Amino acid sequence: MEYRPPAIPGLAELWGKSVFHCPFCHGWEVRDQPLAVLANGDRAVAFTDGRRLARNGMLVATTVHQRSRLAERLGVNVAEPTAVARDQVAVDPLCRTNVPGVFAAGDLSARMPQVAAAMAAGSLAAASVVQSLLAEDVGLPVGEWRENVVA
Numbered sequence: 126m127e128y129r130p131p132a133i134p135g136l137a138e139l140w141g142k143s144v145f146h147c148p149f150c151h152g153w154e155v156r157d158q159p160l161a162v163l164a165n166g167d168r169a170v171a172f173t174d175g176r177r178l179a180r181n182g183m184l185v186a187t188t189v190h191q192r193s194r195l196a197e198r199l200g201v202n203v204a205e206p207t208a209v210a211r212d213q214v215a216v217d218p219l220c221r222t223n224v225p226g227v228f229a230a231g232d233l234s235a236r237m238p239q240v241a242a243a244m245a246a247g248s249l250a251a252a253s254v255v256q257s258l259l260a261e262d263v264g265l266p267v268g269e270w271r272e273n274v275v276a
Contacts, residue, residue, distance in 0.1 A: 126189040126190060126191060126192065126210070126213070126231075126232040126233055126238065127189065127190055127191075127192045128140075128146055128187045128188075128189055129187060129188055129189070129190055130144070130146065130185050130187040131163070131185065131186075131187070133163075136185070139183075143155070143181065143182045143183065144182065144183045144184075144185055145182065145183075145184055145185070146184065146185055146186070146187045147184075147239065148184055149239055150239055150240050154182075155181065155182040158180075158181040158182055159179070159180050159181055159182075160180055160181070160182045160183060160184060161178065161180040161182075161183045161184070162183070162184045162185075163183055163184070163185045163186070164186055186208075188208070188209060188210065188211050189209065189210045189211070189213075189232055189238050190210075190211050190212055191212050191213075191233070196214050196229070196233070199222075199224055199227055200223075200224050201214050201215070201222040201223055201224050201227055201229065202214070202215040202222065202223045203215060204234075204236075207236060209236075209237060209238065210232075210235065210236065210238060213232075213233060213234050213235060213236070214229040214233050214234045215234070216228070216229050216230075216234045219249070219250075219253040219256075219268070220234065220246060220249055220250035220253050221253060221257075221270060225270045226257070228250045228253060228254055229250070230243070230246035230247045230249065230250035231243035231246055231247055234246065
């Protein structure tokens, strides 16, 4: 998945250095520093009098999108878009997609993409792959693979 921040002049050069999308993933980089939050609508704080406020970093709302068409080419279902992820892969609780033998984990299938959640999902997906292989090889009981997985 790739992050697609808003198209604001100068933002791309600061992305990942002093502009971030998530305080939980990047809080350490900007700890104890004055920050701004870029938002619009009900989520914004606006300065109509032209005042400037010096900040060392900024948090920007962004969305994640798939980088390639691999999931589409494999025929996996895509989950309903959220404010954070637009085309994440739909999985069941064992990280299985609607296509037998295809698993997804991490940002690719997360409703809330975060490093810690991606690690946990990767571990769960790995265990599910092993369970699936053991089911094929030695008949280990495993739940039925549903072809209509939706998230």
